[in-house]
Ligand SMILES: Nc1ncnc2c1ncn2[C@@H]1O[C@H](COP(=O)(O)OP(=O)(O)OP(=O)(O)O)[C@@H](O)[C@H]1O
């Protein structure tokens with residue numbers, strides 16, 4: 001859907017994009033980066049509104065340098081800033097924008113009604129937009145980007161200014177734009193965490209450079225880790241240690257969730273390559289006469305994919321750290337190598353089957 | 356969109372969310388493109404210049420001014436018909452000059468609303484993210500403002516002309532005068548629209564726009580006519596009077612119509628520019644119109660996204 005080749009954009013004082021090469025397919029793609037990373041600049045170039053200093057880019061197979069008009073007919077754009085005149089109603093505004101996209105008057109009205117309903121605006125759509133909440137404004141901004149049924153939409157920080165509930169609703173809506181409407185999405189955010197759930201693919205840029213481009217499923221689904229917690233018994237005062245030893249003796253390598261810190265390792269981690277591992281662990285626990293407190297599959301939190309190698313082997317993972325990742329969502333060390341998923345400590349967040 | 360997505364429009368969406376949702380309908384109808392979008396923007400802006408399609412409050416001022424602009428024409432016509440006069444009390448070309456204050460007020464109120472709203476509320480990027488280009492936007496706005504002014508200035512001329520025919524005044528003479536009047540107000544509309552739009556587009560603040568438009572129109576006219584009067588009084592320097600007229604929009608139009616459209620000059624002494632100086636007037640008018648177009652194009656290059 002989108003391909004860039006060594007794309008650069010230099011302003012007199014800053015380099016906003018630095019030789020970025022990307023290939024983005026259909027689906028929901030997140031473009032993540034800190035403030036000033038070059039996300040909005042990238043969207044402007046993809047819309048054919050701002051020429052690249054160097055390199056090429058194409059959207060829907062059309063060259064942005066020469067076919068801007070055709071591209072803009074088929075894509076939608078939701079800007080990051082406010083763009084709604086306060087004295088007209090959402091309906092009037094979106095109808096006008098639909099006509100600006102080339103829809104005949106009757107179609108513009110019909111699609112406006114449909115689209116506003118899809119984004120969750122009902123009675124209030126006849127009222128002047130000046131009185132809308134931030135959440136409602138964001139919905140109107142989304143509606144004007146979708147009203148002409150584009151093949152692809154660019155959403156620039158759609159969750160900006162929303163409270164946690166509004167944010168979740170917006171993210172669900174974005175997901176539906178793809179699953180229900182069949183429209184591919186490029187959505188930007190400076191929060192890596194929030195895009196994990198919504199996106200099929202995440203591209204991380206920093207200072208205009210590509211840091212990482214990867215499928216979210218690569219990290220969140222294909223590599224599952226099994227976390228096992230057992231009770232202690234009279235026979236085995238250190239149940240966890242005993243299980244670890246027993247599994248080790250049977251050729252299963254385990255990791256220590258505690259990162260080797262004393263008293264921290266109450267959970268045994270191992271790679272669950274297939275279903276048989278579950279039975280194997282259950283049997284081992286039973287043989288030792290321990291109680292199985294829980295055994296659960298953990299998904300990797302996307303944030304850790306970008307963690308540095310140093311951290312993986314160092315500190316104990318804890319909730320606080322993950323909360324931080326959720327909020328800043330940026331790689332801790334932009335130059336750090338992404339971790340290999342299998343050696344990444346798991347997030348406290350659980351997912352998938354619980355047994 | 357490749358293999359996996361098109362079915363999403365139809366068959367693919369059989370999941371639960373599809374049921375709650377009345378279903379997304381795709382749009383397969385025509386997409387009319389740039390020219391249509393430009394025309395739509397033009398008509399929306401033109402209607403907006405009279406408050407149509409907007410709140411009742413925004414109709415008040417333009418409609419009142421429109422009424423004020425037409426009222427004298429109606430009265431003149433009524434008088435001419437009733438008294439069986441042999442000519443109308445004013446020339447067609449003189450009408451707009453007499454009512455220039457009304458035109459100025461209308462422009463000051465409507466030019467900022469035509470362009471600066473989009474700038475102030477940052478709606479401009481939404482236009483430029485669509486097939487429409489900067490040229491289309493500028494042309495649509497320019498044409499809308501000029502058309503709105505033409506409606507304001509030509510309607511009373513139509514009233515006068517119809518009245519003149521009802522009063523059975525000389526047909527060829529009236530028709531010629533009416534045609535000259537229309538050409539003159541067309542030129543006036545282009546010139547005034549261009550100047551007022553450039554002033555308004557520079558400031559996204561509506562209040563500043565209004566004040567600046569009024570200031571430019573009245574101060575320039577005030578200064579020019581005062582200096583002209585002084586030049587005329589002191590030694591009847593009519594060459595100076597001729598050239599001074601170049602420095603305000605309304606005297607420019609007055610000069611052009613005196614030189615080419617059979618108008619009587621409203622300059623002190625009643626002596627307008629000669630045909631050769633008139634060429635300069637015409638060139639200046641055209642240069643100002645073109646210049647404001649170029650200035651607007653530049654303004655929106657920056658306003659892009
Ligand atoms: N028109 C411009 N002229 C000069 N510098 C610019 C211009 N537009 C953007 N920049 C610079 O380019 C860099 C990237 O900006 P951009 O707006 O793309 O960042 P962003 O990732 O969208 O950030 P944010 O999260 O704040 O929206 C910034 O350093 C910015 O200052």
Ligand SMILES: [Mg+2]
Nearest residue numbers: 039040041080
């Ligand atoms: Mg941005």
